[in-house]
Amino acid sequence: MTEYRPGRPTEREPRGGSRPAHGGGRGLFDHEQADPGPDHDHRAGGHPDDAYYDDDHDGYYDDHDGYHEAGYYDDHDAGYHDEHGYDGHGAGWPGVTESGAPSYRRAGRPRDPGRGRRRGVRRHPVLAGLAVIVILILVIAGGGFLWAEGQINPGGKRGPAVSVVIPKGASTSRIGSILASAGVIHSGTLFAYYVRLHGDGPLYPGSYSLARNSPYSSAISALEAGPKILTEDLVIPEGFTLRQIADKVATLPHMGLSAARFMAAATGGSVRSPYEPAGVNNLEGLLFPATYQVRQGETEVDILEQMVGAFNDRASQLGLDAAATKLGYTPYQVVTVASIVERESKLAADRGPVASTIYNRLRIGMKLGADSTQTYYLRLTDPTIQPTPAQLDTPSPYNTRTDKGLPPTPIANPSLASLQAAITPPATNYLYFVEINPDGKLGFASDSQGFVGLQQQCRAAKLC
Numbered sequence: 001m002t003e004y005r006p007g008r009p010t011e012r013e014p015r016g017g018s019r020p021a022h023g024g025g026r027g028l029f030d031h032e033q034a035d036p037g038p039d040h041d042h043r044a045g046g047h048p049d050d051a052y053y054d055d056d057h058d059g060y061y062d063d064h065d066g067y068h069e070a071g072y073y074d075d076h077d078a079g080y081h082d083e084h085g086y087d088g089h090g091a092g093w094p095g096v097t098e099s100g101a102p103s104y105r106r107a108g109r110p111r112d113p114g115r116g117r118r119r120g121v122r123r124h125p126v127l128a129g130l131a132v133i134v135i136l137i138l139v140i141a142g143g144g145f146l147w148a149e150g151q152i153n154p155g156g157k158r159g160p161a162v163s164v165v166i167p168k169g170a171s172t173s174r175i176g177s178i179l180a181s182a183g184v185i186h187s188g189t190l191f192a193y194y195v196r197l198h199g200d201g202p203l204y205p206g207s208y209s210l211a212r213n214s215p216y217s218s219a220i221s222a223l224e225a226g227p228k229i230l231t232e233d234l235v236i237p238e239g240f241t242l243r244q245i246a247d248k249v250a251t252l253p254h255m256g257l258s259a260a261r262f263m264a265a266a267t268g269g270s271v272r273s274p275y276e277p278a279g280v281n282n283l284e285g286l287l288f289p290a291t292y293q294v295r296q297g298e299t300e301v302d303i304l305e306q307m308v309g310a311f312n313d314r315a316s317q318l319g320l321d322a323a324a325t326k327l328g329y330t331p332y333q334v335v336t337v338a339s340i341v342e343r344e345s346k347l348a349a350d351r352g353p354v355a356s357t358i359y360n361r362l363r364i365g366m367k368l369g370a371d372s373t374q375t376y377y378l379r380l381t382d383p384t385i386q387p388t389p390a391q392l393d394t395p396s397p398y399n400t401r402t403d404k405g406l407p408p409t410p411i412a413n414p415s416l417a418s419l420q421a422a423i424t425p426p427a428t429n430y431l432y433f434v435e436i437n438p439d440g441k442l443g444f445a446s447d448s449q450g451f452v453g454l455q456q457q458c459r460a461a462k463l464c
Contacts, residue, residue: 151186151187151191151216152190152194152215153217154185154186154215156213158211158212159183161212162182162184162209162210163182163207163254164178164182164184165206166207166208169205170205172191172201175191176189176191176192179210184212184219185214185216186213191216195216200220203220203223204224206227206296206297207296208223208227208228229295231293231294231296232252232255232293232294232296233291234248234252235291236287236288238414238417239413240413241376241411241412242284243263243383244383245307246262247259249300255294257294257303261299261300266282266284267283269281270301271283271301271308273286273308274312275320275332280409283304284339284411285336285411285412286308287304288314288416290307290310292307292310314419315335320335320419320423323424334423335410336407336409337355337422338418338422339410339411340370340406340411341354341355341422342413342414342415343370343372344370344442345418345442346439346440347442350441351417351420352421353426353444354421354442355425355426356425356427357428357432358370362405365404367401367403368405368406372411373399374387374392374394374398374399374400375387375392376412377407430444430446431447432445432447432451435458436457438461
């Protein structure tokens with residue numbers, strides 16, 4: 001007798017009718033006995049999971065505890081067959097076991113050995129690997145985006161302004177490198193890609209003042225607008241020498257100009273004046289004293305060219321060439337006379353008479369005797385020297401006390417008034433001039449007796 005448990009059948013008939021017993025494997029009925037004995041009663045020590053079923057091939061039910069997807073109490077997915085009767089090969093039923101007993105299996109449905117034993121879904125390893133790769137790509141892309149955003153729009157406050165010079169013809173990559181080196185941005189390579197991607201530009205060369213730790217947009221806007229034209233006034237007083245002008249040029253702030261480079265250009269022949277004689281590479285006397293506006297980025301050569309151009313314009317307006325021919329001198333010699341006039345006379349009223357005195361002495365072959373020429377020579381090596389009488393008598397190409405004629409070059413850059421005086425000197429008989437007044441007033445004489453009287457006045461004013 002099978003034991004009855006309420007709510008659970010003691011035996012089942014197969015759907016559609018009775019089933020014959022079979023002699024092999026586990027099924028609904030055992031081929032030796034239809035009724036399980038007490039030895040196989042789970043309540044008497046059988047399977048711990050199910051008190052009703054036997055799992056040693058001779059009971060009514062298998063080792064599970066209820067209906068599965070179809071049929072009876074087999075541990076597979078179809079009702080009439082057990083794990084021996086239905087092995088997944090072929091279709092239809094009834095089949096035959098090795099002992100010749102019928103084996104019941106459902107037609108046309110292959111057996112899944114793992115069905116009923118697992119609950120999860122088995123993932124394909126290739127798909128799982130692809131999923132990991134995709135996730136990694138997304139993570140890396142996200143990190144790269146955050147890094148790029150931090151470069152394009154850096155956090156924190158902007159730093160102090162720094163000077164940046166973008167040279168002419170610089171590529172976008174070169175500009176990015178310059179900005180990164182100055183600390184304006186943090187990645188020159190990314191900056192170059194950013195500019196190309198956004199189609200920004202053109203980016204103009206020049207000198208800029210840009211804040212450190214700037215966003216790309218700020219740096220690009222500044223470079224697209226072009227450099228702010230920074231200008232400085234260069235004031236060249238009348239009578240300045242070439243060396244004095246060079247020193248003045250070097251004092252201009254934010255320009256990066258050099259006195260040495262200025263002198264090299266002014267005496268090296270890279271810039272020339274039409275009034276400069278062949279074989280002479282010295283622009284002394286041929287630069288016009290004035291106030292010049294120097295723009296940031298201009299070089300020493302640029303400044304020299306402006307000064308030479310200004311002198312040429314004034315000389316042309318005064319008719320230097322024609323006047324020099326009329327006087328019997330070259331334009332360069334007339335400029336030299338003008339430079340001596342500039343250094344010897346302090347008052348405008350004295351410029352003409354001084355020029356006339358110089359020409360009168362030259363005409364008769366008399367030494368000029370101008371202290372200013374020897375002083376110029378001595379100051380070429382010592383700009384601060386105050387010559388003694390002995391030094392003024394030292395032989396040199398510029399000593400007009402000992403040598404006749406004009407010095408080899410002008411000794412200063414003359415003013416317009418001195419040029420005018422040298423070009424159109426008044427007609428006089430003067431051969432001497434001496435300072436007789438503390439304000440710089442000069443006295444003139446046509447002979448030696450008059451010269452003695454001038455010296456007395458000079459001593460009386462304590463000027464000699």
